[in-house]
Amino acid sequence: xxxxxxxxxxxxxxxxxxxxxxxxxxxxxxxxxxxxxxxxxxxxxxxxxxxxxxxxxxxxxxxxxxxxxxxxxxxxxxxxxxxxxxxxxxxxxxxxxxxxxxxxxxxxxxxxxxxxxxxxxxxxxxxxxxxxxxxxxxxxxxxxxxxxxxxxxxxxxxxxxxxxxxxxxxxxxxxxxxxxxxxxxxxxxxxxxxxxxxxxxxxxxxxxxxxxxxxxxxxxxxxxxxxxxxxxxxxxxxxxxxxxxxxxxxxxxxxxxxxxxxxxxxxxxxxxxxxxxxxxxxxxxxxxxxxxxxxxxxxxxxxxxxxxxxxxxxxxxxxxxxxxxxxxxxxxxxxxxxxxxxxxxxxxxxxxxxxxxxxxxxxxxxxxxxxxxxxxxxxxxxxxxxxxxxxxxxxxxxxxxxxxxxxxxxxxxxxxxxxxxxxxxxxxxxxxxxxxxxxxxxxxxxxxxxxxxxxxxxxxxxxxxxxxxxxxxxxxxxxxxxxxxxxxxxxxxxxxxxxxxxxxxxxxxxxxxxxxxxxxxxxxxxxxxxxxxxxxxxxxxxxxxxxxxxxxxxxxxxxxxxxxxxxxxxxxxxxxxxxxxxxxxxxxxxxxxxxxxxxxxxxxxxxxxxxxxxxxxxxxxxxxx
Amino acid sequence: xxxxxxxxxxxxxxxxxxxxxxxxxxxxxxxxxxxxxxxxxxxxxxxxxxxxxxxxxxxxxxxxxxxxxxxxxxxxxxxxxxxxxxxxxxxxxxxxxxxxxxxxxxxxxxxxxxxxxxxxxxxxxxxxxxxxxxxxxxxxxxxxxxxxxxxxxxxxxxxxxxxxxxxxxxxxxxxxxxxxxxxxxxxxxxxxxxxxxxxxxx
Numbered sequence: 030x031x032x033x034x035x036x037x038x039x040x041x042x043x044x045x046x047x048x049x050x051x052x053x054x055x056x057x058x059x060x061x062x063x064x065x066x067x068x069x070x071x072x073x074x075x076x077x078x079x080x081x082x083x084x085x086x087x088x089x090x091x092x093x094x095x096x097x098x099x100x101x102x103x104x105x106x107x108x109x110x111x112x113x114x115x116x117x118x119x120x121x122x123x124x125x126x127x128x129x130x131x132x133x134x135x136x137x138x139x140x141x142x143x144x145x146x147x148x149x150x151x152x153x154x155x156x157x158x159x160x161x162x163x164x165x166x167x168x169x170x171x172x173x174x175x176x177x178x179x180x181x182x183x184x185x186x187x188x189x190x191x192x193x194x195x196x197x198x199x200x201x202x203x204x205x206x207x208x209x210x211x212x213x214x215x216x217x218x219x220x221x222x223x224x225x226x227x228x229x230x231x232x233x234x235x236x237x238x239x240x241x242x243x244x245x246x247x248x249x250x251x252x253x254x255x256x257x258x259x260x261x262x263x264x265x266x267x268x269x270x271x272x273x274x275x276x277x278x279x280x281x282x283x284x285x286x287x288x289x290x291x292x293x294x295x296x297x298x299x300x301x302x303x304x305x306x307x308x309x310x311x312x313x314x315x316x317x318x319x320x321x322x323x324x325x326x327x328x329x330x331x332x333x334x335x336x337x338x339x340x341x342x343x344x345x346x347x348x349x350x351x352x353x354x355x356x357x358x359x360x361x362x363x364x365x366x367x368x369x370x371x372x373x374x375x376x377x378x379x380x381x382x383x384x385x386x387x388x389x390x391x392x393x394x395x396x397x398x399x400x401x402x403x404x405x406x407x408x409x410x411x412x413x414x415x416x417x418x419x420x421x422x423x424x425x426x427x428x429x430x431x432x433x434x435x436x437x438x439x440x441x442x443x444x445x446x447x448x449x450x451x452x453x454x455x456x457x458x459x460x461x462x463x464x465x466x467x468x469x470x471x472x473x474x475x476x477x478x479x480x481x482x483x484x485x486x487x488x489x490x491x492x493x494x495x496x497x498x499x500x501x502x503x504x505x506x507x508x509x510x511x512x513x514x515x516x517x518x519x520x521x522x523x524x525x526x527x528x529x530x531x532x533x534x535x536x537x538x539x540x541x542x543x544x545x546x547x548x549x550x551x552x553x554x555x556x557x558x559x560x561x562x563x564x565x566x567x568x569x570x571x572x573x574x575x576x577x578x579x580x581x582x583x584x585x586x587x588x589x590x591x592x593x594x595x596x597x598x599x600x601x602x603x604x605x606x607x608x609x610x611x612x613x614x615x616x617x618x619x620x621x622x623x624x625x626x627x628x629x630x631x632x633x634x635x636x637x638x639x640x641x642x643x644x645x646x647x648x649x650x651x652x653x654x
Numbered sequence: 655x656x657x658x659x660x661x662x663x664x665x666x667x668x669x670x671x672x673x674x675x676x677x678x679x680x681x682x683x684x685x686x687x688x689x690x691x692x693x694x695x696x697x698x699x700x701x702x703x704x705x706x707x708x709x710x711x712x713x714x715x716x717x718x719x720x721x722x723x724x725x726x727x728x729x730x731x732x733x734x735x736x737x738x739x740x741x742x743x744x745x746x747x748x749x750x751x752x753x754x755x756x757x758x759x760x761x762x763x764x765x766x767x768x769x770x771x772x773x774x775x776x777x778x779x780x781x782x783x784x785x786x787x788x789x790x791x792x793x794x795x796x797x798x799x800x801x802x803x804x805x806x807x808x809x810x811x812x813x814x815x816x817x818x819x820x821x822x823x824x825x826x827x828x829x830x831x832x833x834x835x836x837x838x839x840x841x842x843x844x845x846x847x848x849x850x851x852x853x854x855x856x
Contacts, residue, residue, distance in 0.1 A: 046675070046682040048692070071694055153693055177689070177714075210716040211675060211690035213682045285714035292712070293719075368719045390720050394739045397775045401735055402764050404665065404756040406701030444761055514694075611760050617700050621760040631798060632667075 033082040043216045049208040050075035052178035053117070053145060053201070056185025058087055060141070061220030062115045064107040065091045066100035067525075068484065069513035070119030071154035072208040073147035077117055078514060081525045089222040092525040093516050096455070096484040097122035101129050101144065105198075108142035109235065110226025113189055117145040120161045121454065125485070127164070130198070134168045135245040136235050137196040137252070140226070141189035144170075145201045147208045150329045150365035154205075154512075156435065156454060158363070160330035165200050165307035169253045172200040172307035173265065174281045178212040184265065184304065186217070191259060195252045200307075204329065206282040206365065257308040265304025266313055272299040275379060276321035278314070278338060280306050280328060283366050287327045290372035294381045309337050315345045325378055326353035329366050352378050407443060410618035411581030411634025414438045416552035417505050418446040419613060419638065420576075421474055423555075424562045429472040430465050434458040434486075436478035437512045437580075438505045445615045448476065456485025463489070463498040472566050474501045480510035480518040482535055487542070493571040494543040501565045502573045504535050507580040515583050539573040546572035553578060555641050581634045597633035598640060598650035600626055610639045610648070657710030658816050659718040660809070663737040664729030665754050666703045669802030672829065673727070674705035676806060679825035680817045681709050691716035700757070702733055709816055727809055729788075729802065730754050731772045741779040748808045748849065749776075750788035750801060784808065784852045786845060795841035803830070803838040807845025813853065819846070 035045055036055045047055065053076050057065060065084070067077030077093060084091035090107075094100035097118040104114035118126065123146045130144065146164070149155040165172035173188050175181040181203060188199040233241050260266060269288075274296055279287040280303040291298045301317045303309070318324055318341070326335040335353040342349055354360050359374035369387060376383045408415045418441045425431070425448075433439060433449035434457065442449035451461050462475035477486050482504050493500055510516040517523040522532040539547045546568045550558040558576065565572040579587075588595065597618075606626055610619050618633040619626060628639075628648075640648045660677065664670040671692055678690035691706045706717045721742040728734025728749035741747065755766050769785070776783050786808045788801040795804070803826065810819045823842065830838045 044682055044685075046679045046688070046690075074694070177716075205693075206691060206716050209692045209694055211678045211692070212688060212716075282716070285716065288714045289712075289719070367717060368715045372719075385719070385721055387720060390739060390742075393778045396778060397735050397738050400764075400767075402732060402756045402759050402762065402766075404700075404702040404732065404736075405758075406666065407757055409667075409700060444758065608760070615757055615761070617757045620755050620757075622755075 033079045036079060037083055037086060038216065039219050041216055041218050044213045045216065046211050047178050047214040048075055048211050049175070049178045049181045049203060051079050052182035052214045053185050054079035055214065055216065056182040057115055058219050059182070059217045060113060060186040060189040061222050062113045062141070062143070062189060063089045063222035063224045064104055064112055064114040065089060065117070066094045066104045066114070067117040068094055068097045068100050068122055069510050069516040070122050071513055072149055072205040073117045073119045073122070073145060074513040074516070075208070076145060077525070078516065081527065084526055087222065088224070090224055090526070093518065095519060097126040098129055101126040101133070104142060105129065105133050105138065107226060108138035108140040109136070110228045111139045112224060112226040113141045115143040115145065118147070119155065120146050120148040120159055121155060121157065122146070123161055123164055125455065130164070131168050132237050133198055134170050134249055135237055135242055138192065138198055139196065141192040142198045143185060143188040143192060143201050144198055145203065147203045147205070149205050151205065156452070158330060160333055161200070161202055162306055162333045163331065169249050170198055170200055170307070171195065171256045171259070171305065172202055174202050174304060174306050175207055176281050176284045177207065178210060178214050180265070180304065181207060182214050187265070194259065195256055197252055197256070204282055204365070253308060257311065260305045260308050260310040261312055263305040263310065266310045267302060268299060268317060269302045270298070270300045272297040274298055276301065276317055276324045278303065278317065278324060278326050278334060280304065280334065283327045283329045283371070286366050286368045286371040289368045290375050293368070293372050293384060294375055294379070296375065296379060296381060303334065306334065309334070309341070311341050314338055314341050315347065318342055318345070318347050318349045321349055323350045323352070325375065326351065327360060327366070327371055327374070328353070330362065332362070405443065406440060407615065407617055408437065408440050409581050409634070410616055410632045411585070411636040412437070413507055413552050413576065413578035413581065414441065414505055415614060415616065416555060416578070416636070416638050417503065417576040418448050419642070420552060420555055420558045420562055421448055421476070421503060422446050424559055424566065425472060425474050429474050430469065432458040432462040432465065432473065432475045434475070434477040434481050436481055436505070438476055438478055441476065443615065445612055455481055456489055459486050459489030459493065459502055462500040463493055463496070466498055466500045474503055476503045476505055479504060479506040479508065479520050479535060483519050487538060490539065490544070490571070490573070491542050497570045499569065500571050501562070502571065504573065504575045506535060506575050506577040508577070509580055509583055511580040511582070515580065535575050536573070544571055544573050549575040549577055551578055552576040553637060581636065585634060595633065595635040596651045597630040597635060598628050598637070598648050600628055601647050601649050603645050603647035605645055605647070607644065609644050610642060613642050614639060657708060657713055658814070659723045660707040660725045660727060661718050661723045661737050661740045662705040662707065662727045662729070663733040664703055665733060666700050668729045670703055670705050670729055673802045673806050674707050676822065676825045676829055677707045677809070677817065679829065680821035683821040683824060684818055686816065687711055687713055689713055689716040702736055704737055724814065725809060725812055727805055729805060731769070732756070735772060735775055738776065738779050743780050745780045746782045746784070746812055747776050747780060748784050748786060748805065748812065750805055751785050752789040752801060784849055786848055788845070791844040791848060792841050795844055796837040797834070800837050800841035803841040804845035807842035808849040810842070811846040811849030811853070
C-alpha cells in the first residue's frame with residue numbers, strides 16, 4: 030500500500046496517482062488546514078487515515094473523535110478561534126452531527142472550515158443511500174461536489190477559501206466513486222499549517238440563545254445570497270461543451286457518466302457541469318436553459334438539481350423542456366448511475382439508438398449466473414465475532430431476540446448464525462433492545478462493537494440502567510474500528526496522532542453507569558463465555574458482557590511483524606465428515622471437497638474454534654482451548 | 655490513444671486492490687490518464703470484489719461499460735464468471751486456475767463447477783482466454799501470496815496493453831513491502847512468460 034509521505038512532497042506540478050480521499054488529504058496540506066477530525070466510515074475513512082499517518086510531520090493536529098458530532102464540535106471550536114479545520118465523515122455521520130451543523134450555520138466560523146460528507150449511492154458499505162446535498166439546502170451552507178480525485182483536491186482548497194469569505198462552514202460532498210477512485214493528481218503549493226488560534230469573546234455571535242439566534246438567522250440568509258454570487262462566478266460551475274441537440278446539466282460522478290454516454294450515442298450535447306451545487310448559479314443556469322429546447326438533468330439519487338432547475342425555469346418563464354427523474358423517470362433514483370444507465374436514459378429521451386446491445390449481454394449473462402454460487406462478504410477465518418456468535422446462538426437460540434449494530438458483526442446475520450434481528454444505525458441496538466424487551470418480555474441480546482459502543486452506545490446504556498431494562502448488551506470488542514481499517518478508538522490506547530493514551534475500558538464505563546452484572550470474556554474460551562452469557566440472561570436488569578479478542582486481521586499483521594507463523598489446524602483420521610464444524614461455524618478456512626472436510630492452510634488463522642466445537646475431537650492444532 | 659479497460663475480479667484478501675493500484679501508478683508514470691475504481695469496507699470481507707482500471711485520454715467514468723473490457727483479469731474462476739458482463743468477443747480473459755470455493759457452497763449443496771464448465775461459459779462471451787496457473791507459479795517464485803503479481807505479469811504480457819513493463823515493475827517495487835520485492839519480481843516474470851507462451855501458441 031502507498032506510503033502517505035508522498036502527500037508531503039513539496040513538488041508543485043508533480044503528478045501522483047491518488048485515491049479521491051488521499052487527494053482530499055493533499056488538499057488539506059495545500060490549504061493549510063491545521064485541525065482535522067473524523068470518525069471513520071466507508072467511503073470517507075482514508076481521508077482521516079492518510080492525515081493520521083502524516084499529521085505530526087506536517088505539523089497539524091488530527092484526531093479520531095468518538096463520533097461525528099464530537100468531531101464537528103472539536104473542529105468548530107478550533108475554527109471559531111480562527112484556525113483552519115476539516116471534518117470527514119460518511120453520509121450518515123452527518124445525521125449524527127446534524128444537530129450541531131444546523132446551528133453552526135448560524136454562528137459561522139472564523140477560520141475556514143470544511144465538512145466532508147462521503148455519500149454511498151448503491152449502499153456498498155452503508156445502511157442507506159441518502160443524498161446529503163439536501164443538508165446544504167436544509168442548512169443554507171454552501172456545497173461543493175468534485176467528480177474526480179484532481180477536483181477533490183482542488184475543491185478542498187477552494188472550500189476553505191469560500192468558507193473564509195462567507196465565514197460559514199462548507200460541505201464537500203463526495204460519493205463512493207469519487208472517494209474510492211484513483212486518478213492522477215497534479216500537486217499545487219503547500220501552505221504551512223497554523224495551529225495557533227485566538228478566542229475572541231462575542232456572545233451575540235456564538236451563544237445561540239433565541240435573542241441572538243434570530244438575528245444570526247438573518248445573517249445566514251444574507252451570507253447565502255453572497256454565496257450565490259460566488260456560485261455564479263465559481264470556476265467549478267461551467268459549460269464544458271456546447272452542442273445543438275440537447276443541454277445536459279450534471280454533477281459529481283454522474284457528470285463522468287454523462288460525458289461518456291453522450292459520446293457513446295454521438296449526441297451533439299452541450300454540458301453544464303456543476304461543481305458548486307449549493308447555492309446553484311441561477312443566472313448561469315437560466316442562460317444555459319435559454320440556449321436549448323431540451324434539457325436533461327443527470328444526477329445520482331434524488332432529483333436535487335432537477336427540482337431547483339425546474340424552479341429556475343419557472344422563475345425565468347422559460348419553456349425549455351426539462352427531463353430527468355421527476356415527471357417521468359429516465360434515470361434510476363435508487364442506486365448509483367453508470368455510463369450504461371445514463372446512456373439508456375439519454376437514448377430514451379433523444380431516440381438515438383444505443384450502439385451496444387445490452388439486452389444480448391443480459392441474456393448471455395443470465396446463462397452464466399443461473400447456477401453461479403453467490404459469494405457474499407463473510408466473517409474472516411479466525412474472526413473473534415464467529416466465536417462470540419457461536420456462543421450467543423448456543424445460549425440464546427431462536428428464543429432470544431438480537432438487536433444488532435453497525436460493524437463487521439452485522440455479518441452475524443449470515444448462516445449458520447442468523448444472529449441479527451433489527452439493525453438501523455450506530456448505537457441503535459442498545460435502545461431498540463429496550464423497547465423490544467419491554468413489550469415482548471423475551472430474552473434480548475444487543476450486539477454492538479467496541480467503536481460503536483463509544484460512538485453511540487453509552488446514552489442507551491445509561492437509559493437501560495436507569496429504567497432497569499432487562500437486556501444483555503454483548504459488546505463485541507475486537508480492539509479497533511475493524512471494518513473501516515482498524516482505526517483507534519478510546520478503548521485502544523492510541524490516538525489519531527499515533528501517540529499513546531490512557532485506555533478507557535468498556536467494562537469500567539458499564540460499571541460506572543451502574544450496571545450490576547459486568548463481565549469480560551474471551552470468546553474463544555467458549556465454555557466460560559457460555560456460562561457467563563447464561564448468567565447474564567438471568568439478571569433482573571441490564572447486564573454487559575464484553576467479548577474481547579483482537580480482530581484476526583490485526584492479530585495476523587502483528588504476528589507477521591514478529592515473524593510468528595500461524596500453524597493451521599489439522600483434521601485427523603478421527604474425522605467422520607459429520608459436517609458439524611461446517612454447520613456450526615461457516616468458517617471460510619474449512620472447505621468440503623468431494624464430500625470430505627479439509628482445512629485450507631492458506632486461510633486458517635489458527636484460532637482454535639473448530640477444535641473446540643468438533644464432537645469427535647478430530648481437529649488438532651496449537652490453539653486448542 | 656484508444657482507451658484500454660481492465661476489470662480485475664477476485665475475492666477479498668486476494669490482492670486485487672493492490673494489483674489495480676500498481677497498474678494505475680504505472681500508467682501515471684507513463685504520463686497516461688487513468689481511473690482506478692475500488693470498493694472498500696464491508697464488501698472486502700471474503701466477499702466478491704472487483705476493481706476497474708481505465709486508461710485513456712477520453713476516460714471520465716471510473717467503471718467499465720458492459721461489454722467494453724479489453725482484459726478481464728480474473729483472480730478466481732467463479733469471480734471471472736461473475737464479471738463477464740464486462741466482456742465481449744474483443745475481450746481477453748486472463749484467469750487464474752486457483753479455486754476458492756465460497757463458504758456457503760457446502761451448506762447450499764452446490765458444487766464448484768469444473769474448469770470445462772467455466773470455460774464454456776466464458777466462451778459465450780469470448781474465445782480469447784488464457785488460464786494461468788497462478789498458485790503454482792507464485793509458489794515457484796517463492797510465496798503463494800504472490801499470485802496477484804503473477805497475474806499482473808500475465809496482464810503485462812497481453813498484446814496492446816498500453817503500459818510499459820518497466821513502469822509496472824517500478825510501481826511494483828514502490829508499492830510492495832520491501833522484503834517481498836524479490837519474490838514479487840520473480841512472480842511477475844513468471845506470469846508474463848506464461849501469457850507470452852500462450853499467445854505465441856495461439
